Amino acid sequence: MEMAHSKFDVVVIGAGPGGCTFAILAAQAGLRVGLVEKELFPRFRIGESLLPENVPLLKRLGLFETVSNSAQKKPGAVFSNQNTDFSRRISFANAFEAKAPHAFQVDRELFDQQMLDRAIEAGVQVFQPWSAGSVIKEEDRVVGVEIRNGAEKQILSSHVLVDATGRSVYLGKQLGKITRDPVLNQVSTFAYFDRITYLPISEQGDIEIIQTDTAWIWVIPLRPDKISVGAVWTKDQIQNRPADMTEMYESVLAGSAMVQARLAGAKRITPTQTVADFSYDVDPKYGHGWVTVGDAAAFVDPVFSSGVFLTTLSAERAFDLALPFLHSGQSPPIHVWASYERWLKKGLKGFKQYIYGYYTPGFKKVFYSDPPFNFLKRAVASNLAGNVFEPAWWVRCCTAFFWFNIGRENKKIQKMIEEEAT
Numbered sequence: 001m002e003m004a005h006s007k008f009d010v011v012v013i014g015a016g017p018g019g020c021t022f023a024i025l026a027a028q029a030g031l032r033v034g035l036v037e038k039e040l041f042p043r044f045r046i047g048e049s050l051l052p053e054n055v056p057l058l059k060r061l062g063l064f065e066t067v068s069n070s071a072q073k074k075p076g077a078v079f080s081n082q083n084t085d086f087s088r089r090i091s092f093a094n095a096f097e098a099k100a101p102h103a104f105q106v107d108r109e110l111f112d113q114q115m116l117d118r119a120i121e122a123g124v125q126v127f128q129p130w131s132a133g134s135v136i137k138e139e140d141r142v143v144g145v146e147i148r149n150g151a152e153k154q155i156l157s158s159h160v161l162v163d164a165t166g167r168s169v170y171l172g173k174q175l176g177k178i179t180r181d182p183v184l185n186q187v188s189t190f191a192y193f194d195r196i197t198y199l200p201i202s203e204q205g206d207i208e209i210i211q212t213d214t215a216w217i218w219v220i221p222l223r224p225d226k227i228s229v230g231a232v233w234t235k236d237q238i239q240n241r242p243a244d245m246t247e248m249y250e251s252v253l254a255g256s257a258m259v260q261a262r263l264a265g266a267k268r269i270t271p272t273q274t275v276a277d278f279s280y281d282v283d284p285k286y287g288h289g290w291v292t293v294g295d296a297a298a299f300v301d302p303v304f305s306s307g308v309f310l311t312t313l314s315a316e317r318a319f320d321l322a323l324p325f326l327h328s329g330q331s332p333p334i335h336v337w338a339s340y341e342r343w344l345k346k347g348l349k350g351f352k353q354y355i356y357g358y359y360t361p362g363f364k365k366v367f368y369s370d371p372p373f374n375f376l377k378r379a380v381a382s383n384l385a386g387n388v389f390e391p392a393w394w395v396r397c398c399t400a401f402f403w404f405n406i407g408r409e410n411k412k413i414q415k416m417i418e419e420e421a422t
């Protein structure tokens with residue numbers, strides 16, 4: 001029997017935020033779009049705290065009202081240090097070049113469903129629960145993909161195959177190489193609680209990141225009765241403690257007075273879940289007829305909530321660059337994807353500076369203290385709101401000063417360690 005064969009302008013694999021962003025934009029532009037998703041929705045995903053720079057894109061996708069009506073507004077972020085009892089709040093409304101005064105905290109089961117519903121409404125043909133199998137090539141060009149649902153198989157062909165499969169890294173595994181991050185090697189355990197008590201400096205909806213001796217902990221209010229609480233350790237910290245991860249999680253929460261204060265009277269309402277080895281880069285991120293977006297291209301670390309932001313903006317950028325070619329029925333040439341990759345690397349680099357920085361003692365010293373000037377606060381808030389691709393020159397100057405101070409502190413601490421060792 002001959003296999004069914006459907007032709008599209010664009011085929012997207014994976015209906016998370018990255019895949020839906022590309023699919024919705026392409027359908028809105030009048031292209032024929034196929035979207036393949038292996039799981040039935042609603043399905044769980046971690047990654048709930050968005051950034052303000054997501055807001056203009058949500059508007060472009062026709063999702064702002066829907067998300068606004070259902071999600072918790074996130075006006076800022078509080079960073080607390082258990083050791084010094086210091087808390088510092090970043091207000092997004094105060095950020096230089098703010099694109100929006102707030103972001104959202106989203107329940108991913110609902111948010112991803114809303115995105116998929118919007119894709120269907122925009123005219124995307126969804127294959128669910130279908131799984132992408134091997135790619136179909138003509139010489140070195142990807143021209144389609146074989147998809148399966150149990151024993152049933154189909155072929156989808158397109159001018160571009162978009163890999164938005166998240167940490168499954170579907171095309172990266174077949175056509176590229178995955179490199180684990182050379183610095184970060186983290187493990188995270190998380191669960192949900194039914195109540196939050198905010199710190200007096202917090203505003204309702206703020207995320208809080210609490211640094212303890214052994215881990216950092218996120219507290220994300222999704223609704224008044226659903227609070228996401230996750231702990232992140234380096235692998236070394238886990239190796240030294242053989243207890244199981246739920247025990248380890250309970251013990252790190254119990255050992256932090258700050259976490260205990262936020263969770264006063266709260267009870268855990270779900271089992272714990274654990275993920276590990278989530279920091280990696282995929283190379284190459286594109287080839288003839290294919291491109292990767294979101295976590296299928298790279299993921300660094302959750303500490304500054306950059307995941308869904310970089311995912312959705314990478315999908316938007318890849319789409320915008322490809323559109324003129326797709327409109328005229330062509331596969332975008334390789335230089336288009338090279339330019340996309342340069343742009344994405346810039347954003348990744350912007351966040352990597354903060355993420356790698358966060359795990360150094362100098363960063364903690366500078367970050368967990370009141371900045372001497374308000375402009376420093378506003379510039380750092382600007383970067384952390386997502387302004388990492390094209391910050392204005394004065395934002396770059398202010399953050400250069402911030403990084404200079406951190407570099408100086410790190411050198412001082414290194415010198416002290418060396419002196420103590422001799």
Ligand SMILES: Cc1cc2nc3c(=O)[nH]c(=O)nc-3n(C[C@H](O)[C@H](O)[C@H](O)COP(=O)(O)OP(=O)(O)OC[C@H]3O[C@@H](n4cnc5c(N)ncnc54)[C@H](O)[C@@H]3O)c2cc1C
Pocket residue numbers: 013014015016017018019036037038039045046047048049050130131132133164165166167168170188230275278293294295296299302305306307308309311
């Ligand atoms: C511990 C932790 C905490 C995090 N916290 C945050 C946070 O607070 N804020 C934030 O912004 N980000 C956070 N992230 C990152 C966030 O989870 C991801 O960046 C985001 O979910 C990536 O979206 P995506 O669309 O690329 O992939 P996903 O959301 O994973 O979607 C990929 C989809 O592809 C489908 N798929 C996979 N393989 C196939 C196949 N072969 N065929 C068909 N379909 C397939 C999957 O079923 C899935 O639905 C966190 C990550 C971790 C590890």
